[in-house]
Amino acid sequence: MIKQPPYLKKGDKIGLVCPAKKLPKSIDTAIAVLESWGLEVVIGKSVYASHHQFAGTDELRTRDIQQFLDDTSIRAIISGRGGYGSIRIIDELDFTVFKQHPKWFVGFSDITVILSHIIAQTQTQCLHAQMPYTFEESTPSAIESLRASLFGEPQEYSYTSTFKSRAGVAEGILIGGNLTLLVTMQGSVSEMDFDNKILFLEDVGEQEYAIDRMMRMLKRAGKLAKLKGLIIGAFNEIAEEKISFGQTAEEVIWDVVNEYDYPVCFNFPTGHIENNLSMALGANVALTVENKNVHFKYL
Known part of the structure; x- marks a missing residue:
């Protein structure tokens, strides 16, 4: 059974950290948004730290996150941004207190490392969701989906795909995140269980051949055969190769x-896009795919 942390309420304290890359700009606007929800934002030392491309040294980022994991007055931890660096510190983090006093951990992209570890180990x-670094470019609906997720308000997403889908209905536990990072977690203690x-999946800045390689790696490892459903989010900023691969990212995945026979949908609004809707990893969800119409809801 996957535990659900307590939902937030006005007056709660949340911690803001940067587990990976340093922030190149102010996130004061995002902090103001979080405060407008009635939350008290406690800013970690990593938020303003800098060590080469990282938000402080590995040791500083580890201490910063650990402090918020252990502080039971902090009801959620939000990552300021992704980039690269979470894998350098994940094995140094102690989730003992977190297991006893669970709280929401929020982020996406490189933060998939931490989210995957939390699902696998605790x-x-x-929450795979928009981070303060991306708030200013975000759609209002993506920001609202984060707020609703944190405060436990019912959510349903519906859209029409522009790529072919496989019709079907599925209910089950939601997992996922950035394809590159999920592949990186395979064979480690941070690897999620894919069965049932x-x-x-989403990714950014990868070429079609790399997407093909990673998907086939997951297939060969038996990760795709026993799924109940597959949701493909944004695969964007794909660099053009000198010699065309001959397939789009969507065609590669298809x-x-x-x-397989489970429902599959494409163009889901999640990933490195403005309308990056919140996805609660570990939640029980229902997916309905009919022609190119997709409906997703939390149960």
Whole structure:
């Protein structure tokens, strides 16, 4: 059973950290948004720290996150941004107190490392969602989906895909995140269990051949055969190759999973996009795909 942390309420304290890359700009606007929700924002030392491309040294970032993991007055931890660096510190973090006093951990992209570890090692729900670094470019609906997720308000998402889908209905536990990072977690203690789950994937800045390689790695490892459903989010900023690969990212993924019979949808609003809607990893969800119409809701 995957535990659900207590939802937030006005007056709660939340911690702001940067587990990976340093912030190149102010996030005061995002902090003001969080405060407008009635939350007290406690800013970690990593938020303003700098060590080469990282938000402080590995040791500083580890201490910063650990402080908030252990502080039971902090009801959620939000990552300021992604980038690269979470894998350098994940094995130094101690989740003993976190297991006893679960709280929401929020982020996406490189933060998939921490989210995957939390699911694998603590069986606690966490949020793949917009981060303060991306608030200013975000759609209002993406920011609202984060607020609603944190405060426990019911949510349903519906949209029409522009790419072919495989019709079907599925209910199950939601897992997923950034494809590159999920592949990186394979074979480690941070690897999520894919069996009988609804999986969502997104990525940015990868070429088609790399997406093909990673998807086929997951397939060969038996990670795709026993899914209940597959949700494909944004695969954007794909660099053009000198010699065309001959398939789009969507066509690559479709080829890899075409033999299975579970529902598959594309163009889901999650990932490195303005309308990056919150996805609660570990939550029980329902996915309905009919032609190109997709409906997703939390149960």
